[in-house]
Amino acid sequence: MNWRRIGKLMKKELLQTLRDRRLLGVLFLAPVFQLFLFGYAVSTDVNHVATAVYDADRTAASRQLVERFMRSGYFDYRAALDHPAQIDHLLNTGKVQMVLHIPRGFANDLQRGRTAQVQSIMDGTDSTTAGIAAGYVEGVVRAYAAGISVERLVRARGVVSSVPGIDARLRVWYNPELKSVQFMVPGVLCMILLIITMMMTALAIVKEKEIGTLEQLIVTPITATELMLGKTLPFLLIGLVDLAAVLLVAAHVFHVAVAGSVLLLFAISILFLMTTLGLGIFISTISKTQHEATLTSFFFFLPFILLSGFMFPVENMPRVVQWITYAIPLRYFLEVIRGIFLKGNDLSVLWPHVLVLAAFGITIISVSAWRFQKRVG
Amino acid sequence: MSNVLTYEHAVEVRELVKRFGAFTAVDRLDFTVKRGEIFGFLGPNGAGKSTTIRMLCGLLLPTAGRGTVAGLDIIRESERIKTRIGYMSQKFSLYEDLTVEENIAFYGGIYGVSDARLAERKAWILEMANLADRRHSLTGELAVGWKQRLALGCAMVHEPEILFLDEPTGGVDPISRRNFWDLIFTVAGAGVTVMVTTHYMDEAEHCDRLAMIYGGKLIALGSPAELKAQYADAGQLLEIEADPLMRALDVLAEAVHDVAVFGTTLHAVVHAARGEAMVRTTLERAGVAVRRVEPIAPSLEDVFVRLIEQADRQREEAG
Structure with a gap:
């Protein structure tokens, strides 16, 4: 293997990349932009649910419940209704996302020890938000009910200390505020590395095929291995620079700092990049034009992004689909990245994922190298 | 690199066949190219000219038959052949977003030309192609004739003994074509064997010897004068x-x-x-x-x- 030759090829590749303004934008601005987009705009946190209240009971008890809702911080009081016919219109026009309906006789039922009823009507067009808000509703109502029970018991027995009860307290570790930014940053990082390295490698090779320079290279004494390294190493470098840029923005703009070892993060990223660069070469061997290569890349992106746990938790997928996710390298990388980022995991915990990533990387690179060899020969 | 010129013929081809599926592109071709001559490969589009050259340069594997280039076997020793030959196609295969100098330096590096030698070769190419004033221009901004000469220079940066030119003048204006042939004469005059494909008759006249090829078969072989004399008979x-x-x-x-x-x-x-x-x-x-x-x-x-x-x-x- 002639490293001088590989060096010349890398230098040429980087020169061409640095000269292409549009490509530069894609390589270095787009990742940061994506981070902002996912960090700020795409948030799965549910706050400020626009709420209207139809209080048909109009008692101290019902007003107390409404107050509890508003104090929780999750609901914004938008309107008070005095007729049920208004409910439909408000939800339909999207003015509110939820209507809290307290029926007549609510306080009366409570007083007599009967089960009182409260209704919340949700706009289910955004099922995720509706589901999360429903959870909040239940929480608020349960807390209110518990308060009444205790009060009742205390009043009946006249003794405070003898009330039994379980006080369940929830503590969330690693991301105590359950902010989606924390969860998104590692995901965006994975996606950027995947897109840039896989697609750019494929395009860079197919472009040479299109303009005929690949043929010209094949009549030189360069070997297939040298050619492959010279075409992929520049994008490995660019991928690592992007990784550093995303880490900096994450730390300084979103205050999401890496809890574990940054060095380990880079090392395992290189392992993952073997997979993506290999896929890039593979795509280049089955595509004749840059257009074909782009379309083929998307064929890989979609399952990677949908089935890796980046968008939806793997645990929520049907059993069969969960099996398929084991074949998605990004799934393991995502676990590693989230582990290092949020939990500060080290190799003693992450080694199974790392092994799987190494196996994927070596297999994919080998298959691609073999296919590439055949094209050149 | 062994530069001992011990072979007899620059190119020798025996019963060479290339099939793509059911289509026979090259049909049992036989010919030899003598050292130092300009050998023309004349035929209409699709006659099998490019396919033959691509087999000689190691871009395609023959279906049957055998051949040598610079005394080396085209099937078993194609990698060694590559250090001894230059190849230029109609596509001119240059990087348009690199400058003239960068293209020369890149191909020089790929061919393993030493830095000291590369400086000499670069000077020679810039002079030969008349590109000295344009050395820092982006290749994409050059006129076609200049690109063509630069492509020839890049194909010769490692001083090959044999030069394969596959329709090198396609899409080039008549004056540039003439200038380019002057370059071919210069190169051949320095002892380089040139094998060139064309479908221009005036270019064929310039060749020392011609192979006429049609439907993958050799239909005539000889110098332009010999071929005309046969006709006169x-x-x-x-x-x-x-x-x-x-x-x-x-x-x-x-x-x-x-x-x-x-x-x-x-x-x-x-x-x-x-x-x-x-x-x-x-x-x-x-x-x-x-x-x-x-x-x-x-x-x-x-x-x-x-x-x-x-x-x-x-x-x-x-x-």
């Missing part, structure tokens, strides 16, 4: 101006050995003795106005057209 060539031309063509097709349309005239081959008079009377009897009948020396185009027609006739008779 068959009879006298007449140039005929007549009106209406197509009627004249039909009439003569029955009466003479060979006739074909050349621009606004007909070229016909007749037996030397009474040929000219026979053509006149035949045409006049058929009611065609004869403007001019004149014996001329055959051009390569005459030779080529006649050989192709013969090949077509033989194929029809065989099929």
Whole structure:
């Protein structure tokens, strides 16, 4: 293997990349932009649910419940209704996302020890938000009910200390505020590395095929291995620079700092990049034009992004689909990245994922190298 | 790198065959290229010229047959061949977003030319291609003729012994074509063997020897003068101006050995003795106005057209 030759090829590749303004934008601005987009705009946190209240009971008890809702911080009081016919219109026009309906006789039922009823009507067009808000509703109502029970018991027995009860307290570790930014940053990082390295490698090779320079290279004494390294190493470098840029923005703009070892993060990223660069070469061997290569890349992106746990938790997928996710390298990388980022995991915990990533990387690179060899020969 | 020139022929091909599926692109080709000559490969599009060159340069594997380039086997030793040859195709295969100098330096690096040697080669290429003033220009901004000469320079950056040019003048204006052929003569004068494909007859005239190829088969081989002499053996060539031309063509097709349309005239081959008079009377009897009948020396185009027609006739008779 002639490293001088590989060096010349890398230098040429980087020169061409640095000269292409549009490509530069894609390589270095787009990742940061994506981070902002996912960090700020795409948030799965549910706050400020626009709420209207139809209080048909109009008692101290019902007003107390409404107050509890508003104090929780999750609901914004938008309107008070005095007729049920208004409910439909408000939800339909999207003015509110939820209507809290307290029926007549609510306080009366409570007083007599009967089960009182409260209704919340949700706009289910955004099922995720509706589901999360429903959870909040239940929480608020349960807390209110518990308060009444205790009060009742205390009043009946006249003794405070003898009330039994379980006080369940929830503590969330690693991301105590359950902010989606924390969860998104590692995901965006994975996606950027995947897109840039896989697609750019494929395009860079197919472009040479299109303009005929690949043929010209094949009549030189360069070997297939040298050619492959010279075409992929520049994008490995660019991928690592992007990784550093995303880490900096994450730390300084979103205050999401890496809890574990940054060095380990880079090392395992290189392992993952073997997979993506290999896929890039593979795509280049089955595509004749840059257009074909782009379309083929998307064929890989979609399952990677949908089935890796980046968008939806793997645990929520049907059993069969969960099996398929084991074949998605990004799934393991995502676990590693989230582990290092949020939990500060080290190799003693992450080694199974790392092994799987190494196996994927070596297999994919080998298959691609073999296919590439055949094209050149 | 061994530079001992121990081989006899620059290129030698025996029974070379290339099939793509059911299609035979190159059909049992036999020829040799002598060292130091300009060897032309002449034929219409799709005749198998590029396929043959691509097999010689190690871009394609032959289906059958064998061949050597610089004394090395084209199947087993194609990697060693690559250090000894230069290849340039119609695509000019340059990086348009690199400068002239960067292109030369890149190809030099890939061929493993040392830095010191590369400086000399760069100077030689810039002078040869007349690109010294343009060395820092982006290649994409150059006119076609310049790109073509730069491509030739890049293909020769490692001083190859044999140069393969696959339709190097395609899409280039006549003046640039002429300049380019001057370069080919210079290169050949320095001892480099040149094998060049073309479908331009005027370019074929420049070659020391020619292989005419049609439908993947070799239909003639020799120097331009030899090929024309063979043609002359068959009879006298007449140039005929007549009106209406197509009627004249039909009439003569029955009466003479060979006739074909050349621009606004007909070229016909007749037996030397009474040929000219026979053509006149035949045409006049058929009611065609004869403007001019004149014996001329055959051009390569005459030779080529006649050989192709013969090949077509033989194929029809065989099929």
